[in-house]
Amino acid sequence: MTAVMVTAADRANAAIEAVLATQYRREAAVVLDSPPGAGKTGVVERLAVQGAAILGERVMVVTLTNEQAYDIARRLGAGFPRVPIHMMVSKELEIPEAIVAIPSLTIVESTQHLPQGPMIVIGNAAKWSWLDAHQPIAELQIVDEAYQLPDFQFLQIAGLAHRHALIGDPGQIAPVIQTELERWRSDLAGPHVPAPGALLARHPGIRRLALPVSRRLVQDTVSFIQPAFYPNLPFEALTPTRAMGYIVPGIMPTDLPLDAPTRGQSLSMIELPALMAGDVDREMAGCMVATIRRVLHRQAYVVEPNGERVRVTPAMIGVACAQVAQVAAVRERLWPDLNAILVETANRFQGLERPLMFVQHPLSGRADATAFHLDAGRLCVMLSRHSVACWIFGREGIASQLRRYAPIGDRALGIDADPEFEGWRSSENLLDQLSRHNRVYQIPAGLR
Incomplete structure (x- = not known):
């Protein structure tokens, strides 16, 4: 009997086919979990086109922002x-x-302007929630980035369709709720809970599927990210590795970590001497910019699948920080020739990617470890935006800081999830892995 080799691409295609098949069976709802860069927006496209062009249905696509639409x-x-x-x-x-x-696109402002019969209509959740519709306007509602949509917003629009497909990344930043939540802390389906989680809590029988392959991350990165941030969502990389190199050899202190990707290390950490710098670490910001300039000065390149060498440009580089003030500190140090570099907070980096990423660790230079800085989703987003290489910048002592400031264990009755502990566990797991695999590179202070 001949053994059949099942590749990562085969598993990815099988998962997509399973999602599409739910619509032929007219299942009332399906939740699709996706790791970073697994092609969830591509699944949204396929579901929409299948519904309108093949099944002859009216399909509405819900996004969180206009940019996503x-x-x-x-x-x-x-x-x-x-x-x-x-x-x-x-x-x-x-x-x-x-x-x-776009030739095939028609802009509409109300349901009265929608055509009769099969169609695809895209809009953000806020716009959909203002519709004065007393009956469903579509057979299928597809929610993109569903884990960023709180349940109260989903319930405002759920009645607009007969069936629902909620697609998203469970490892991303949870919805931001600006109100007191004490009365719902013990409610698994509370209005603040991400829509997929609340829907599954109310209806445990709903089919839950997962995409098993990341098309963005290489396997080296997955081996760090998956156990740290997705312990309940096993996945692998479609691409084992992506090569990177430099035309100019390295001789400076920072060149050793910069050369890490040439040795197959797609994720590594650059550690500066310990310093309680607070929210804004100006020396760290200067070090990050100097390192980026060094990458460009050494004429870095990435190797495409066809073997072509592509020179790294500022537009291929991203910088992610936890706070707006840290973003400003980096931006003000960028020279005009580096303006194409995208410098943003983790929240704004959701859904985006760059070949090379430079990340400031949220706990770097702090005397405490608050729930905000321990948030697993925030760090996960920052460390999963790259397709080739990512360097984490931090101050020495983050690991000991985590041991000193263990989670307080503030739990709610009937709720198994503990976001603060999960963030603490994720950060400790990641730093432990980086240390054990010799991925932490110490450099001297004062680098500009």
């Missing part, structure tokens, strides 16, 4: 130019010209 419209317009799509927007919204110019 624009992205889906662009992808549908380019990948399925013969499938008409509509975008539901407010009257005051200024839509980019590139979006308006």
Whole structure:
């Protein structure tokens, strides 16, 4: 009997087929968990096109932001130019010209402007929640980035469709709720809970699927990220490795960690001497910018699958920080020729990627370890935006800091989840792995 080799690509395709099959069976709801870079937006596209063009249904796509709606419209317009799509927007919204110019896209402002029969209509959750609709307007509702949508917002729009597909990354930052939540702390399906979790709590029989392959991350990164942030979601990388190199050899102190990707280390840490710097570490910001300039000065390149060497440009580089003030500290040190580098908070980096990422560890230079800085989703987002290499910058002593400031264990009755402990466990797991695999590189202070 001949053994059949099942590849990562085969497993990825089988998972997508399983999701698409739920719509042929007209299942009332399905939750799809996706690791970083697994192609969940591609699944959104396929579900939408299958529903409208093959099953002859009315499909509504829900996003969290207008930018996400624009992205889906662009992808549908380019990948399925013969499938008409509509975008539901407010009257005051200024839509980019590139979006308006999509030949297959029609902009609408109310349900009265939608066509009869099969269709695809895209809009953000806030716009959908203002519709004055007393009955469903679609057979299928697809929610993109569903784990960022709190349940109270989902319930405002759930009645607009007969069936629902909630797709998202369970490791991302939880929804931000700006109100007192004490009365719902023991409610598994509370209004503050991410929509997929609340839906599964109310209806445990709902089918829950998962994408098993990351198309963005290489296997080296997955071996660190998966056990630290996705202990209940096993996945692998579609691409074992992506090569990177430099034309100019390295001789400076920072060149050893910068050369790490050439040795197959896609994730490593650059550690500065211990210092209680507070929220804004100006020396750290200067070190990050100097390191980026060194990468460009050494004429770094990445190797495409076809063997072509692509020179690294500022537009291929991203910098992620936990706080806005840290973002500002990095930005003000960038010279004009580096303006194309994307410097943002973890929240704003969700859904984005860059070949090379430089990350400031949220716990670096702090005397405490608060729930904000321990948030597992925040660190997970920062460490999963790269496709080639990522360098974590931090002050010496983060590991001992975690041991000193163990979680207080503030638990709610009937709730198994403990976000603070999960963040503490994730951070400790990651730092322990980096240390055991010799991925922590110490450099002297004062680097500019």
